[in-house]
Amino acid sequence: MLIELDIFSGRPNPRWPLSPPAARKLAELHHALPPSAHEPPDLPGLGYRGFVYELDGNIWRAWSGYVIGSHQALTDYGKVVETLLLSHLPVGHAGLRSRIRAEV
Amino acid sequence: MLHVQIDMFSGRPNPEWIITDEDLSEGLLASVVEAKGAAARPGTGFSGLGFREIRITRLSDDPPRRRGGPRDFALASVAAEDFRASGELALRVLESMPLDSDIQLLSHALTPLTRELRDLIFERVEGFLSDPPKVSKFKTSPYNPLRSTIRDATCRRCEYEVSQFNPGFWNTPAAQPRNNCYNYARNWRTDTFAQPGRAHGAMTGTMACANVSTAAMADGLVKRCNCLPISEWPRRLMALVIDPGWDYHWYRHQRGGFWGHKPGGTAARNMDNSGVVIANPETCNRGGYTDFCGYFYAGRSVVIN
Numbered sequence: 261m262l263i264e265l266d267i268f269s270g271r272p273n274p275r276w277p278l279s280p281p282a283a284r285k286l287a288e289l290h291h292a293l294p295p296s297a298h299e300p301p302d303l304p305g306l307g308y309r310g311f312v313y314e315l316d317g318n319i320w321r322a323w324s325g326y327v328i329g330s331h332q333a334l335t336d337y338g339k340v341v342e343t344l345l346l347s348h349l350p351v352g353h354a355g356l357r358s359r360i361r362a363e364v
Numbered sequence: 365m366l367h368v369q370i371d372m373f374s375g376r377p378n379p380e381w382i383i384t385d386e387d388l389s390e391g392l393l394a395s396v397v398e399a400k401g402a403a404a405r406p407g408t409g410f411s412g413l414g415f416r417e418i419r420i421t422r423l424s425d426d427p428p429r430r431r432g433g434p435r436d437f438a439l440a441s442v443a444a445e446d447f448r449a450s451g452e453l454a455l456r457v458l459e460s461m462p463l464d465s466d467i468q469l470l471s472h473a474l475t476p477l478t479r480e481l482r483d484l485i486f487e488r489v490e491g492f493l494s495d496p497p498k499v500s501k502f503k504t505s506p507y508n509p510l511r512s513t514i515r516d517a518t519c520r521r522c523e524y525e526v527s528q529f530n531p532g533f534w535n536t537p538a539a540q541p542r543n544n545c546y547n548y549a550r551n552w553r554t555d556t557f558a559q560p561g562r563a564h565g566a567m568t569g570t571m572a573c574a575n576v577s578t579a580a581m582a583d584g585l586v587k588r589c590n591c592l593p594i595s596e597w598p599r600r601l602m603a604l605v606i607d608p609g610w611d612y613h614w615y616r617h618q619r620g621g622f623w624g625h626k627p628g629g630t631a632a633r634n635m636d637n638s639g640v641v642i643a644n645p646e647t648c649n650r651g652g653y654t655d656f657c658g659y660f661y662a663g664r665s666v667v668i669n
Contacts, residue, residue, distance in 0.1 A: 266629070269613040270545050270546055270614070270628070271612070272557055305630065306613060307651035
């Protein structure tokens with residue numbers, strides 16, 4: 261499973277493959293999330309815009325306590341998906357960790 | 365190695381080939397350095413139907429024996445300062461056209477390098493050199509209802525063009541993920557997530573004002589107040605900001621006095637991170653892009669990739 265950290269404007273965003281155990285954990289957390297009763301807020305233009313991944317044939321964006329798909333949004337108030345993906349940020353992008361942690 | 369393309373067709377692919385002979389390549393590059401004014405910036409000369417120019421691109425990062433030559437240039441271009449010298453070099457390049465190229469390019473399926481094509485190219489180029497077309501140098505800006513020429517409020521002697529904000533062009537599934545802030549600000553959909561300097565071998569990995577500015581200027585951007593002539597129409601005013609050490613971002617001045625931008629693969633917009641229409645890129649909410657680097661003009665000859 262490929263993860264994209266949506267954060268840059270000019271440079272290409274960081275992308276990396278998630279290990280099979282981490283991908284299984286992500287799927288488990290994702291499938292346990294309830295549908296959101298609220299409309300997610302608009303994404304900011306510049307800066308951290310969440311983690312993007314593909315699961316069950318859909319593209320999802322974990323950001324700001326929501327996991328947002330094209331037709332559905334899930335609630336993740338504990339931000340467990342973002343926290344999991346942040347913990348699997350590759351070493352080469354470790355410098356971004358503290359910046360994202362401040363927003364997660 | 366050099367890539368040669370004869371820019372002459374409209375529908376089918378242009379004739380092209382690779383010069384692999386090292387001595388021939390080096391000899392040509394040396395001649396271009398010696399014959400000052402023979403090389404022109406690609407795409408800045410005649411742009412009508414028929415033969416337009418010969419485009420040459422260096423394919424390796426090895427420095428040439430004679431330093432000072434451009435990486436990409438055009439010969440037999442009416443934009444060359446010394447059109448005669450440019451034409452003489454162009455004819456030398458044509459002599460290198462193989463009739464049975466060892467290196468097969470995709471275009472050769474539709475435009476094979478045959479003797480007939482070679483004869484046609486020579487005929488067209490010689491005709492072009494003996495009677496070059498008159499390139500219209502605009503005395504006034506061409507009329508376009510969606511684009512206006514305005515006087516720069518900071519440098520009153522300079523002018524540039526502002527066009528109507530048109531995010532729908534960018535915010536489609538095909539265009540949005542493949543074009544970034546640099547594409548938007550230059551107003552050129554390359555579908556390559558364009559990087560400053562990449563088209564001219566001058567890309568930088570250092571995210572600081574000086575480095576990104578230098579890379580963008582290799583693409584042809586000039587600092588504000590270095591007025592661009594009307595022949596560079598349409599000319600854009602762009603602003604560069606930096607998230608120090610991490611990233612860069614560009615804005616484009618739009619018709620109506622506000623600024624448009626496109627953060628990475630997200631939608632093009634005219635609002636800042638606070639949801640406020642951007643009246644001033646120096647003071648708008650830019651998140652972590654805290655360094656304001658300055659303003660640049662980008663004319664039609666700016667090539668990005």
